[in-house]
Amino acid sequence: MSNEATTATTLTKNANLLAWVKEIATLTKPDQVVWCDGSEDEKRRLTALAVSDGTLIPLNQEKWPNCYYHRSNPNDVARVEQLTFICTPKKEEVGPLNNWMPPADAYAKLGAMFDGSMTGRTMYVVPYCMGPIGSPLSKIGIELTDSVYVALNMRIMTRMGKPALDMLGESNDFNRGLHSTLDCNPDRRFICHFPYDNTIWSVGSGYGGNVLLGKKCLALRIGSFLGKQEGWLAEHMLILGVESPEGETTYVAAAFPSACGKTNFAMMIPPKRFNGWKIWTVGDDISWMRVGPDGKLYAINPEAGYFGVAPGTSNASNPNAMKTVMKDTLFTNVALTKDGGVWWEGMDGEVPDELTDWQGRPWKKGSTEKAAHPNARFTAPAANNPALSFQADDPRGVPISAIIFGGRRATTVPLVMQSFSWLHGVFFGATLGSETTAAAVGQVGIVRRDPMAMLPFHGYDMGSYLGHWLEMQHSIPFPPKIFMVNWFRQDENGKFLWPGFGDNMRVLKWIVDRARGKVGAQETLLGWVPKDDDLDLTGLDISDEQLAKATRIDLGEWDRELSSSLEFFEKLGATVPEPLVLQAKILLARVKQATAVKH
Numbered sequence: 050m051s052n053e054a055t056t057a058t059t060l061t062k063n064a065n066l067l068a069w070v071k072e073i074a075t076l077t078k079p080d081q082v083v084w085c086d087g088s089e090d091e092k093r094r095l096t097a098l099a100v101s102d103g104t105l106i107p108l109n110q111e112k113w114p115n116c117y118y119h120r121s122n123p124n125d126v127a128r129v130e131q132l133t134f135i136c137t138p139k140k141e142e143v144g145p146l147n148n149w150m151p152p153a154d155a156y157a158k159l160g161a162m163f164d165g166s167m168t169g170r171t172m173y174v175v176p177y178c179m180g181p182i183g184s185p186l187s188k189i190g191i192e193l194t195d196s197v198y199v200a201l202n203m204r205i206m207t208r209m210g211k212p213a214l215d216m217l218g219e220s221n222d223f224n225r226g227l228h229s230t231l232d233c234n235p236d237r238r239f240i241c242h243f244p245y246d247n248t249i250w251s252v253g254s255g256y257g258g259n260v261l262l263g264k265k266c267l268a269l270r271i272g273s274f275l276g277k278q279e280g281w282l283a284e285h286m287l288i289l290g291v292e293s294p295e296g297e298t299t300y301v302a303a304a305f306p307s308a309c310g311k312t313n314f315a316m317m318i319p320p321k322r323f324n325g326w327k328i329w330t331v332g333d334d335i336s337w338m339r340v341g342p343d344g345k346l347y348a349i350n351p352e353a354g355y356f357g358v359a360p361g362t363s364n365a366s367n368p369n370a371m372k373t374v375m376k377d378t379l380f381t382n383v384a385l386t387k388d389g390g391v392w393w394e395g396m397d398g399e400v401p402d403e404l405t406d407w408q409g410r411p412w413k414k415g416s417t418e419k420a421a422h423p424n425a426r427f428t429a430p431a432a433n434n435p436a437l438s439f440q441a442d443d444p445r446g447v448p449i450s451a452i453i454f455g456g457r458r459a460t461t462v463p464l465v466m467q468s469f470s471w472l473h474g475v476f477f478g479a480t481l482g483s484e485t486t487a488a489a490v491g492q493v494g495i496v497r498r499d500p501m502a503m504l505p506f507h508g509y510d511m512g513s514y515l516g517h518w519l520e521m522q523h524s525i526p527f528p529p530k531i532f533m534v535n536w537f538r539q540d541e542n543g544k545f546l547w548p549g550f551g552d553n554m555r556v557l558k559w560i561v562d563r564a565r566g567k568v569g570a571q572e573t574l575l576g577w578v579p580k581d582d583d584l585d586l587t588g589l590d591i592s593d594e595q596l597a598k599a600t601r602i603d604l605g606e607w608d609r610e611l612s613s614s615l616e617f618f619e620k621l622g623a624t625v626p627e628p629l630v631l632q633a634k635i636l637l638a639r640v641k642q643a644t645a646v647k648h
């Protein structure tokens with residue numbers, strides 16, 4: 050342990066931190082404790098170690114410089130919502146949509162698993178900052194982990210090492226994260242959050258969403274809890290800037306459930322028609338938002354990298370992501386090519402004849418099995434993104450003019466709609482529905498309500514969380530406009546009606562123009578929609594009929610949708626804000642009346 054003493058004291062004198070690390074080391078009994086400083090030298094050392102113990106496989110370094118490959122345990126490839134708990138004194142505090150465990154039980158149960166869990170292993174002390182260093186919107190966390198893979202991922206995903214410790218100084222205000230992989234047994238896998246202690250304990254998994262504790266655990270679950278207490282919002286939203294040919298940039302935040310294309314949208318390249326327009330990525334997954342001195346809502350991206358879904362990423366769907374992952378990237382559960390490269394379903398070019406699949410088995414073209422796991426991931430530094438916003442590191446954040454909610458819906462929800470008011474916009478978010486994807490364990494393709502895309506990530510009672518959203522209106526003198534989009538509507542043969550990807554710029558342009566008051570709109574029963582000809586479709590090969598289907602509001606479908614929203618609110622219980630229930634009832638009454646008139 051002499052190594053610990055020297056590195057720790059040169060990095061920090063924070064007595065609370067040193068005492069806590071000592072306490073955890075006494076519990077977990079690692080062979081050694083290594084403090085991460087975030088240096089390049091340390092990166093080289095940890096990478097070499099991970100390669101030597103088989104955690105990482107180097108890719109062909111000529112084609113994929115500084116890129117490595119990791120295969121996770123096949124039983125450990127996605128977030129485990131059923132094993133994720135919020136631990137508060139009272140069950141009501143976590144609401145009906147979270148799993149609850151009393152804090153004492155959770156500490157006892159997981160404490161027994163942590164007891165001696167690091168014997169024969171190294172405990173890494175990973176200090177990190179969520180958000181730009183020095184920003185009043187940022188938060189410090191320390192993750193103690195026995196996984197070198199986690200330490201290397203955290204280095205990409207956060208501002209990790211000495212700058213985070215320097216920002217913390219002597220303060221005791223930091224998130225205490227503890228992770229041990231144990232034997233990666235699903236029966237001993239738990240992700241527990243203790244919001245009142247600003248603490249996270251995660252055992253038995255090595256999968257990113259369960260173990261990179263800054264991301265879903267701190268930035269969203271604990272973050273949303275802190276946001277409620279402190280008057281800000283922690284959201285599952287990308288942040289992007291839309292720059293016009295005149296050089297005017299409008300910032301937008303957008304919530305889509307996991308694996309619905311947030312990364313693609315955040316890195317979008319506009320089609321030719323939009324020559325001179327540019328999209329700048331601030332973040333692709335998480336947004337922390339707080340009212341600024343000028344009365345606008347300001348957002349930071351707490352992350353410093355992208356933990357993106359690889360399958361489906363290509364030069365057609367997301368050229369900027371392809372450029373981002375060409376170097377300095379860790380790939381997890383993709384397939385390997387014969388020449389030491391990576392491959393996944395949906396990548397450009399010919400499907401290779403032979404691959405090694407995500408489980409290390411030989412794979413041949415034409416196989417019915419997927420070569421890459423559908424939730425295979427890349428961990429890549431934001432700095433590699435050619436579209437990275439120069440504001441991404443701005444401690445003040447960026448002013449948000451529009452908020453977008455979108456789900457994966459084959460029917461009902463039109464291409465784009467603007468809310469009548471803040472309340473109606475919060476209603477859009479509260480009733481967001483989406484078909485399930487591979488990002489979480491469970492059946493894929495079922496529509497589930499995913500309020501604000503936060504169903505798996507809200508850290509306290511959902512009804513109170515929606516109430517917090519409504520209350521925020523009073524503290525934002527110049528609130529963003531709120532929109533709902535759906536890129537995934539299908540025709541009767543299951544074919545997507547809207548081309549999506551770069552062409553989403555056409556919808557985004559309307560949204561930006563609306564946010565700036567530059568274009569009119571058509572009122573419908575359910576929201577404002579683009580007037581004929583206001584969506585710029587020049588150069589797009591889409592028939593009038595197809596567009597009509599993509600933008601259609603079908604009253605029968607909306608009768609069912611609004612009725613199901615009301616049922617959902619009932620499930621949320623007594624804390625769901627009454628104005629949201631009334632909003633649903635007004636819309637439903639109007640739909641029913643219009644249907645009656647039509648008949």
Ligand code: OXD
Pocket residue numbers: 128258306307308334356488489
């Ligand atoms: C993610 C997720 O990894 O939402 O971002 O699952």
Ligand code: MN
Pocket residue numbers: 285306307308334
């Ligand atoms: Mn996400």
